[in-house]
Amino acid sequence: MIHRHLTSAVFFGLAFFSAMAQSRPKMPRYRADELLVKFRSNTSRSLRLESLADHGHLKLKDLDHQGLTHVKLNPGENLSDAMAAYRADPTVESVQPNYIYHASQVPNDPLFSQQWGFSNTGQTILSAGGPDEPDDVHNPGLARSDMGLTAAWDHITDCSSVIVAVVDTGINYNHQDLAANMWDGGTSFPHHGYDVLDSTNDPMDLNGHGSHVAGTIGAVGNNQLGGTGICWKVKLMAVRALDASGAGTSVTVFEGINWAVAHGAKVINLSLGEPSYDSSLDGAIANAAAQGTIVVAAAGNDGTNNDSSPTYPCNFSEPNLICVAALDQSYALASFSNYGAGTVHIAAPGVNIASTWNGAKTSVTDNLNSGWTFSSSTASHWGYSTATFGNNTSYNLLSDPANYDRSAHTYANSTTDKAYRAFNLSGFDAALLNFAFILDLADSGDAVNVAAKSSGGDPFANNSVLDTLSGSTDGYGNFTSYDITSCRTTTCTVGFELSSNSSGNSYGVGVLLFSIDKVLLNATTYNILEGTSMATPHITGLVAMMMAFNPSYRYQDIINAIENGGTGLAALAGKTTTGKAANAMGALAYINEPTGVSAAKH
Amino acid sequence: MPSQSSLGGLLFLTIALSFSHCASQQDLTDSRASNPARTPAQVSTGEYLITLKGNADPKILGNLCLKAKLKQARALGNQRFLFRVRPDPGLEAITRAADKSGQVAAIQPNFRYEALPALPLKTSP
Numbered sequence: 055m056i057h058r059h060l061t062s063a064v065f066f067g068l069a070f071f072s073a074m075a076q077s078r079p080k081m082p083r084y085r086a087d088e089l090l091v092k093f094r095s096n097t098s099r100s101l102r103l104e105s106l107a108d109h110g111h112l113k114l115k116d117l118d119h120q121g122l123t124h125v126k127l128n129p130g131e132n133l134s135d136a137m138a139a140y141r142a143d144p145t146v147e148s149v150q151p152n153y154i155y156h157a158s159q160v161p162n163d164p165l166f167s168q169q170w171g172f173s174n175t176g177q178t179i180l181s182a183g184g185p186d187e188p189d190d191v192h193n194p195g196l197a198r199s200d201m202g203l204t205a206a207w208d209h210i211t212d213c214s215s216v217i218v219a220v221v222d223t224g225i226n227y228n229h230q231d232l233a234a235n236m237w238d239g240g241t242s243f244p245h246h247g248y249d250v251l252d253s254t255n256d257p258m259d260l261n262g263h264g265s266h267v268a269g270t271i272g273a274v275g276n277n278q279l280g281g282t283g284i285c286w287k288v289k290l291m292a293v294r295a296l297d298a299s300g301a302g303t304s305v306t307v308f309e310g311i312n313w314a315v316a317h318g319a320k321v322i323n324l325s326l327g328e329p330s331y332d333s334s335l336d337g338a339i340a341n342a343a344a345q346g347t348i349v350v351a352a353a354g355n356d357g358t359n360n361d362s363s364p365t366y367p368c369n370f371s372e373p374n375l376i377c378v379a380a381l382d383q384s385y386a387l388a389s390f391s392n393y394g395a396g397t398v399h400i401a402a403p404g405v406n407i408a409s410t411w412n413g414a415k416t417s418v419t420d421n422l423n424s425g426w427t428f429s430s431s432t433a434s435h436w437g438y439s440t441a442t443f444g445n446n447t448s449y450n451l452l453s454d455p456a457n458y459d460r461s462a463h464t465y466a467n468s469t470t471d472k473a474y475r476a477f478n479l480s481g482f483d484a485a486l487l488n489f490a491f492i493l494d495l496a497d498s499g500d501a502v503n504v505a506a507k508s509s510g511g512d513p514f515a516n517n518s519v520l521d522t523l524s525g526s527t528d529g530y531g532n533f534t535s536y537d538i539t540s541c542r543t544t545t546c547t548v549g550f551e552l553s554s555n556s557s558g559n560s561y562g563v564g565v566l567l568f569s570i571d572k573v574l575l576n577a578t579t580y581n582i583l584e585g586t587s588m589a590t591p592h593i594t595g596l597v598a599m600m601m602a603f604n605p606s607y608r609y610q611d612i613i614n615a616i617e618n619g620g621t622g623l624a625a626l627a628g629k630t631t632t633g634k635a636a637n638a639m640g641a642l643a644y645i646n647e648p649t650g651v652s653a654a655k656h
Numbered sequence: 657m658p659s660q661s662s663l664g665g666l667l668f669l670t671i672a673l674s675f676s677h678c679a680s681q682q683d684l685t686d687s688r689a690s691n692p693a694r695t696p697a698q699v700s701t702g703e704y705l706i707t708l709k710g711n712a713d714p715k716i717l718g719n720l721c722l723k724a725k726l727k728q729a730r731a732l733g734n735q736r737f738l739f740r741v742r743p744d745p746g747l748e749a750i751t752r753a754a755d756k757s758g759q760v761a762a763i764q765p766n767f768r769y770e771a772l773p774a775l776p777l778k779t780s781p
Contacts, residue, residue, distance in 0.1 A: 223771060264771075295769075296769065300770050300771035301768055301769070301770050301771075303703070303766045303767065303769060304765075304766050304769070305703075305732065305766055309732070326769045326770060326771050328767050329698075330698075332764065333764060334705050334764065352772045354772060355772050585772055587771060
C-alpha cells in the first residue's frame with residue numbers, strides 16, 4: 055500500500071503539478087517551504103553547497119550519498135518558482151516537493167470490507183443478505199487487485215457537482231444508502247427522475263438492477279450504513295427505461311438518454327444491450343456528445359468477442375462512449391465478459407459486487423401438473439406431460455398437444471387452445487412472470503400468445519397479451535420473463551394460447567420451470583450481483599469523480615485520462631483497446647491540458 | 657429541449673387504412689419471414705421506428721400499403737415515429753411499403769434491450 059502511494063504520489067507530483075491551481079485538494083499535499091533536490095552524480099559536495107547558496111537556500115539534510123538533498127526555502131518564497139529555478143540549474147538532475155503521507159481515507163461503512171473492487175484485501179465475499187449469493191470462483195481473489203480508490207479518496211470523495219443518470223430499471227430512491235444522493239428534480243420531478251417506460255414521474259425500481267448500479271456509483275459514503283459508492287456524494291438521476299423484468303426497447307432507451315441529457319445529466323450509465331445496430335440509439339448518444347455528456351456502456355455477458363459479434367450500445371463508435379468489460383476478484387477477465395480489442399475500451403470489477411437493492415423477493419412456483427383450466431375450439435387442447443432434456447433431467451410440462459413428445463405427435467390445425475390459472479399477487483409492489491418454453495410451430499402464422507389479466511377469468515378474453523411466440527427453439531428451452539406488475543390482484547390469471555391456421559403444423563409447445571416473483575420494496579436490502587452491468591458503474595462513478603475533480607475538463611480529456619491512466623494487465627492484452635483495468639489514482643494523475651481551455655501555469 | 661408534455665407525445669393517427677389505391681399486393685402472411693428460434697429478447701412484435709423525410713406529412717404512415725391495421729403512431733420528435741401494426745407484416749414488407757411511398761428516410765425494428773444480467777447466481781433458499 056505504501057509503495058503504491060509513493061509511486062502514485064511521485065507521478066502525481068511530476069505530471070500534475072502544473073494544473074494544481076485548478077484542483078481543490080482536500081488537505082495539504084506537500085510542505086510549502088521545502089524541496090527535495092537531486093544533484094547530478096558528478097556534482098561535488100562543494101558545488102552542491104555553492105548551488106544552494108546561489109539559490110539562497112538552506113540545506114536541511116543530505117538524504118543519501120547520491121546527491122538527494124532536503125532544502126528549506128525562504129519565508130514566503132513561491133515553491134513553483136523555486137522548483138523552476140532548480141530545473142534550470144545544470145548541476146540538478148531533478149527536484150520535487152516534500153510530500154505529506156498519511157493513512158488512506160476509507161469510509162466507515164460496514165459493507166465496505168466486502169467491496170473488493172474498491173479495496174481488495176483478498177477477502178472472501180459473503181452474502182449481502184439479498185436474494186442472490188456470491189460466486190465461489192476466484193473468491194477470495196488477489197489482494198491489491200482493485201481500482202485504487204482508497205488513494206483517490208484522499209483527493210476527492212464529493213462528486214455532487216455532477217448529475218449522473220442511470221438509464222435502467224429505475225432506482226430505489228428511498229433506500230437508506232441512496233436517498234441523500236438522489237438528484238433534486240424540484241416539484242416537477244419529485245421522485246428524482248422520470249419513468250419513460252410508463253410516462254410517469256415515478257422511476258421507482260421494481261427489479262433491483264438499477265438500484266444496484268446506482269449504489270456502485272454513489273451509495274452514500276461514510277454514513278455508517280451499508281456500503282459506499284465510488285462517489286460518497288453525487289447527484290443520481292433515475293431514468294426508468296427497463297421494466298420489472300429488465301426489458302426495454304429502442305424507444306424507451308432512446309427517450310431515456312434524451313431525457314437525461316435534456317435535464318442536465320453529464321454522465322449516463324447504460325448497463326444494457328442487444329445485438330443489432332440501432333441507429334436511433336446511436337443518434338441519441340451522438341446528441342449526448344454534443345452536450346458534453348459521457349455515456350458508459352456494458353460490453354455484454356456472452357463471453358464473446360464484440361469485434362465479431364457486436365453488442366450495442368457498446369459497439370457504437372461515438373467518441374463520448376466508453377465500453378466496459380468485467381474483471382473477477384483475481385483481476386482476470388471474468389469468464390462471462392465480452393471483450394474486443396477494437397471495441398471494448400477498459401475493464402473494471404464486475405464479479406461478486408455488493409450494492410444497494412430494491413427489496414425482498416418471494417417466489418411462487420407451479421408444478422405444472424394440476425390446477426390449470428383448459429379450453430379449446432377443437433378437440434385438441436393443452437395438457438400435462440413431461441420431457442427429459444440433454445442434462446438427463448425430467449421436467450413437468452404444460453404442453454400442447456397434451457401428449458407432447460417432439461416426435462410422433464403434433465398439434466391440431468385451425469384450433470385455438472388455451473391454458474390458464476389464477477394466482478394471488480396482491481399486497482406486493484411488483485410481480486414478474488418467469489418460465490422456459492420449448493417451441494415447434496409451423497411457419498404459417500401459427501403462434502403462442504402469453505397473457506395476464508388482473509380481473510380473473512380467461513386472460514385472452516379482452517386481449518391482455520404480453521407477447522407472441524412463433525417459430526422453433528430447435529429443441530432447446532428458452533428462458534423468459536415478463537413484468538406483470540399490473541396484475542397484482544387476488545385473481546391474476548396467467549395463460550398460454552396456441553393459435554393455429556389451416557395449413558401446416560408441428561410438434562407444439564411446452565412450458566416448464568414456471569414461477570412468479572413477488573417483490574416487496576424496502577429501504578434496507580443489499581445484494582450481490584455479477585455482470586458487465588456491475589463493471590460499468592465502476593467507470594461511471596470514476597467519470598463523475600473526474601468531472602468533479604476538474605470541471606474544466608471536457609469529455610475527451612476525461613476519457614483519455616481514464617483509458618491511459620489504467621493499469622496494464624496481461625489478461626487484457628488483445629481483449630480491450632487499452633489492455634488496461636481502470637485505476638482511479640492513475641486517472642486523476644494522468645493530466646493532459648484540457649482541450650479548448652487555457653490553463654494558468656505557475 | 658422537449659417539454660414534459662410533449663415528451664413521447666402521443667400522436668394517435670386515427671386513419672382508416674385503405675387498400676384500394678394500392679397496387680396488387682403479395683399475401684403478406686407469406687412475406688413474414690420464418691422465425692428461427694425466436695426469443696423475446698430481439699424485437700417488439702409489430703413495432704417499428706420510422707423516420708420521415710424532411711417535411712413529410714405523418715399521415716402518410718396510415719397510407720403505407722400494408723395488409724395490416726395501424727394501431728398507433730407515436731411521435732418521438734424530429735420526424736421519428738413509433739409505428740405499431742397488427743398483425744406484424746415483417747420488416748421486409750414494411751420496408752417495401754416505405755420505399756414505395758418515397759417519404760421515409762429510415763426504418764428499423766423497435767429492438768428489445770435487456771439489463772445485462774445479473775447472471776443467475778445461486779439463489780438463497
